[in-house]
Amino acid sequence: MINYNKVTTMQINQLTITNFGIYYGRNEFVFGNKKERANIILIGGENGTGKTTFLSAIKLALYGPLFLGYKSVNAKYIDFIKDKINIYSRAEGNKMAGVEMDFTLYNNGELENYYIIRQWELTKETVKEHLQISRNGISLTDNQIEEFYHFLRRNLPPSLFDFLFFDGERVQQYVLDSQFEQNVKEAFMTLFNLDLFDTLKEDLLKYLKQDNIFTSLTQEQKEYTQIEYDLRNQENVIRNLEKRIAELKEQAKDVQVKIQELEREFSNKGGMIARERETLNEQVFLMEQEKKQITEKIKETAAELLPFLITQKLLQQTVTQIDAEERVERYNTLKEELNNETLPLLFKELSCHFRITDLDGKEATSSFAEAMKEKLFQSMKPVGVNFDRFQFIHRMNSEQKQAIRDLFKQVRHFDGKLVDEWFARIQHLTDEIYTVKKRIEHSLTDESLKDIVNKLNEHTRLHEQIKYEIEANTAKLFEAQKFYQELMTKKEKVQKRIRQARKDENIFELCQKLSRVLSRYQEEQVKKYLGTVERYFLQMFNSLMRKGQFLNSFRIDPQTFEITMLNYSNKPIFKHSLSAGETQLFFLSLLWALLKASKRQVPFVLDTLFGRLDRTHKENLIQKYLPVVANQVIILSTDTEVDEYYYNRMKPYIQREFSLHYDRNSNRVHIENHYFFQKVGI
């Protein structure tokens, strides 16, 4: 049978962690007793000293596989546990690990003391879980354990536990999440036991379906009940599909963003590399071209000009000889011409007009002519040529002479140092080409690019998968909605028929009425309790806020649980416009309001509480919030977050304090029974 009682108060008395997570060996936390006025348990620890593991241990002790959302021990849960068993104890061959928790439940005024031992035995391949629960010192049977779990799931489900767990680092994200309103609603319904009415309605339907009742119904009623039942199922199906599709769309969006990022990164990096490589290849090509040209030039010079460079002196002598030969030849030609034709003719013509005599007056034309020729030829003789020993060697034609003179000019103007420069240039180019080629090679083996491509492929595949799943689910949803509409139409028809039959007094009609009444009652209750929550919230929030009368009104919609806030001038305020610190205060106030209105007392865990808050807000929290928020408040903190000043302010409300230290030598967590700043012995 389902136990509809609710947990009004829960308090943890002791927690033991053995060989679990960072905790090596047996580690005990003993908390205070309920009679003490102070309610804070302060646990200090640097990062990585086991604060998170502490929290997991509580949840795990309490819920076991339900911690991961499973109803019984399965492979995934075993893997999870196996992963968490302390590696040093495992290395030493220690086979046992576990968590133990001593806690008290005040259940409708009844005090019940529970002791849970959850042990894991490590065998070669797997882990075996041993569970032992005792109530008031008496061990529970398997059936009773089952019942206890049923009771826990209903009254303090892990989702509620998670809701009551406050993580300062993540609270803003949590509040702004689209699921937030739904989470508040679920927590609210559980805290105020209003979800029981849903259960009741379901039970009524089940009851109607029971054979003995079912058969007493008329055909129409049977049909109606069946339709009602199907409709409920179908509603569930539709809701689940819608939820799944929304989730998938979120995922797809994330993956899409990631893909875009990767693509951008790829085109930035890859594009740059491709461009760079192109430029480098072009550089290499140009340099190789130039090198080839110079090499060719050297070969050409070696073939054409070099032999004459070597024989430059001889070539010069040759040119000089050719010049001399030319002049001698010209002289000889001219002399011959004058001697044989021009001069005799000239004298012959002149003798008609002139008389040439010697100093004695005698006719001397022919001897004058001889003497003049002698003088003339003498003056015409080329300078620098030894006529007696002159020998023609070359006797070149004028084209050859011109060509050899041109060649000589070329040789004379050629500077041998030019060749040195060519080779130096080749060496330089060779070095450059080598360097640039190395760079190209390097850019080709760019690992990060490969990495991006791999990731991109992976994400694209994932995106395709999600898209496919969305399509499949959308199709299913469409079918489900169609079916739902058909059922609705059918239901209306059957309802009409039933009304006509006016069978008012049977069980069926009673159940129908009851169901309607319950729904209305549930709505009324929600409104009523929400009103209380709203009032408490406003009170706490405004007292915590430095800005004084910050909010004028706070409303939670009873249907959607959407939150509306108005400031002192009745202008709306949206939760996303609150700062990080204000969001924390908002959430803390909401938690408190929910707990206070529901009159429940459950352990309250606050992690990184002060991270984002300024001095005034911290002071307000310590003075006005922590003392009243719950019977048991567990604060996880580093020494910078709750420093000596705040520690002293908090001191009056502290029931127990611990600090965790991780010793790298022994690989142990040392639990000291005082916070960082408390002097031992005082």
Place this chain on the structure above:
Amino acid sequence: MQFRLKTSKETMDILKQLQSSTNLTPNVLARLAIALSLLSKEPIESFESDTNGLEFNRNTLTGEYDFVYKALIAQHLGRPVADDEYFPFLIKKHLDRGAKCLENEYKYAGNYEKFIKGLANFELEMIR
């Protein structure tokens, strides 16, 4: 008119060896050898060698500068040279004699670059 000549066996070996280490063709190497031989004052006419080596075609050996080589050889001798005396007779002597000089030059330089650089600045160095 003669258009072919055959070098000595030794010249062939030298040219082949140098071709492999300098990548220059035998006719280019042959021109350089001739040039080097022309630097020597020793009478060329008395130089003797065999004809068991490489065959050269006049066109590829001296090409458009054929008449210049002839002029240089004549100038070197200090007398006119008839065409058939110049080719193949005198030029072969110069080629075979110069091949050894060329081989020495290469050995002295050690590599292609130094070899070419040395030859390009040869006359300069001689003057200095």
